Amino acid sequence: MTQTITPAVYAEPTRRVTSRWIAFFAIAWLGIWMAQLAPIQKLLPDQIQAELNTTYWVDNVIAFGIISGISGVCAIVAYPLTGALSDRTTSRFGRRRPWIAVGAVVFAVSLILLGAQTTIVGIGVFWSLALTGFCILTAALTATISDQVPVDQRGYVSGWLSAPQAIGIVLGVVLVTYVFVGALFGYAAMAVLLLVLVTPFLFLPDAVLPKELRQRMTFGAIVESLWISPRQHPDFGWTLLSRILVNFGNAFGTTLLLYFLKFGLHDKNADDDLLVLILIYTVFVILASLLVGYWSDRIGRRKAFVFVSSAIQGVAALLLAFVPDLTVAMVAAALLGLGYGCFLSVDQALATQVLPDPENRGKDLGIMNIATAVPQALAPLIGAGLVAMLGGFVGLFVMSGVFAFAGALAVARVKAVR
Numbered sequence: 001m002t003q004t005i006t007p008a009v010y011a012e013p014t015r016r017v018t019s020r021w022i023a024f025f026a027i028a029w030l031g032i033w034m035a036q037l038a039p040i041q042k043l044l045p046d047q048i049q050a051e052l053n054t055t056y057w058v059d060n061v062i063a064f065g066i067i068s069g070i071s072g073v074c075a076i077v078a079y080p081l082t083g084a085l086s087d088r089t090t091s092r093f094g095r096r097r098p099w100i101a102v103g104a105v106v107f108a109v110s111l112i113l114l115g116a117q118t119t120i121v122g123i124g125v126f127w128s129l130a131l132t133g134f135c136i137l138t139a140a141l142t143a144t145i146s147d148q149v150p151v152d153q154r155g156y157v158s159g160w161l162s163a164p165q166a167i168g169i170v171l172g173v174v175l176v177t178y179v180f181v182g183a184l185f186g187y188a189a190m191a192v193l194l195l196v197l198v199t200p201f202l203f204l205p206d207a208v209l210p211k212e213l214r215q216r217m218t219f220g221a222i223v224e225s226l227w228i229s230p231r232q233h234p235d236f237g238w239t240l241l242s243r244i245l246v247n248f249g250n251a252f253g254t255t256l257l258l259y260f261l262k263f264g265l266h267d268k269n270a271d272d273d274l275l276v277l278i279l280i281y282t283v284f285v286i287l288a289s290l291l292v293g294y295w296s297d298r299i300g301r302r303k304a305f306v307f308v309s310s311a312i313q314g315v316a317a318l319l320l321a322f323v324p325d326l327t328v329a330m331v332a333a334a335l336l337g338l339g340y341g342c343f344l345s346v347d348q349a350l351a352t353q354v355l356p357d358p359e360n361r362g363k364d365l366g367i368m369n370i371a372t373a374v375p376q377a378l379a380p381l382i383g384a385g386l387v388a389m390l391g392g393f394v395g396l397f398v399m400s401g402v403f404a405f406a407g408a409l410a411v412a413r414v415k416a417v418r
Contacts, residue, residue: 009095009207010358013150017157021148024201026160028100028141031197033168035107035190036134038176039114040068040376041169043186044127050183051120058388061259065381067124071131072377076370078135080226083366086140087359088214094206096140096147096362103137104198106130108191115187131373137198139369143362146352147207152297154349159293162344166285166337170278215359228356228367235354235416236364242410243347243371246310249403250340251379252396253317253332254281256387264393265324273326277333284337285344293345301418302350305342306411312339314404321397339404353417 048067049060086099110130117123142161149157176186230237257277261270288309296305316335319328355364386396 009209009213012358013148015150016153017149021204022157022160024204025141025144025157026164028198028201029161030164030168030171031194032134032138032141033165034172034175035111035194036131037165037169038172038190039111039127039130039187042173042176043115043183043190044123047117047123047183048120051118051123058384061256061380061384063120065378065384067120067127068377069381070124071128072374074128074132075135075373075377078132079139079366079369079373080363081366082136083139083143083362083364083369084226084360086143086362088209090209090211090214092208095209096144097202097206099140100137100198101202103133103135103140104195105133107133107137108195109133111187111191111194115184131377135366135369135373139362139366141201142348142365142369144206145348146355146358146361146365149352151349151353152300154352155293155296155302155346156290157293158348159290159345161348162289162293162341163286165344166282166289166341170282173278226363226367228364233354233356235414236356238410238413239347239351239354240368240371242306242310242407242414243351243368244375245403245407245410246313246343246347247372247375248379249310249313249317249400249407250336250343251375252383252400252403253313253320253336255376255380256383256393256396257329259387260320260393261326261329265326265329267326277329280330280333281337284334285341288338288341289345292342293349296346296349302346302353303411303414303417305346306350307408309339309342309346310404310408310411313343314401314408317397317400317404321394321401324393347411350411350414350417354414 044067045060045064048063052060052063082099082103086095089095089098091098107130110126110133114123114126114130117126145154145157145161172190175189180186180189228236258270258274261267261273261277267273292305292309296302312335316332316339319332319335351365351368352361355361357364383396386399387393390396
């Protein structure tokens, strides 16, 4: 009987990654999240508002939502396509490192050019290019988890993808608000920090794909590989659906919080109170992503954590919907942070365990990453529409809760992972 031998480049990793590897991985993600989230939370809305010159907040949010939606379409294409290309890359520098470098440069240059734009069209074009660079970079970087991190360490390592997100949003917003003031300086600072913080990871080893193992590089072959049948791979399908639903739920609950404080609660100190909510959210994201990710590794369970974390976010959204009060909003921020931090780390580890084919890890994780990027891009537009149609924020937060609970039900259908 002939035994099939898996080539080393495709084999499941068994050697634990070092503290140095984890540190460079976390530092890279800190730079990435600052460069993406500081524009979304501060620079991009201010830039759009300055160009529209209107005091009607819904117009600003809809314009922001349209630009985010267009960039989301770019993410749908860029994530799986660049993931598939990195799967097939035979460079002597490895499969992932060249794409990490290219993505970082495209992202950084686009941010610098974005800061110089004075039209809505220019803002839309260069933000879409920036998000494309973000997708190229993160598709390759995420794939290194499956390539190099053993299963029993993935929850903890994924926590170091999640915790920098919470730190990055606070640090990035503080820097562009108080240190690098103005669109041009703010975007340029985020671009420089991105390159500086990603560069150390490029000096870590990356497995080289032998040319004889490379799959066909034709356009048709790549497009054909982008379809993953949910009937043949149901666990992948349920995990993808759960990720889409939970990320939409979280985005509905967080992206319009400033407007909720100003126009829902009529809070005269909305800007200061938003910072308080962000800090509460951040603390709980960091604690949950690191501690729960490590805990899930120790007991070998993923699904239960993802289910509970999704349900917690649903409860937080319903509190915002039916008890509109600043103190309750602080409790909801803590619950959202706790739920989303747990979800980010454990769901990422779960996703790496339901991939259909070790030869296409980059492409398959790229498809999974769409479920994170697109909801964040579309939620402001959909959310603003809901608020405008329903005349308030109750419907928005109810929708957030419904999506979160639906995500919990979807992940419960996964069978291959405990």
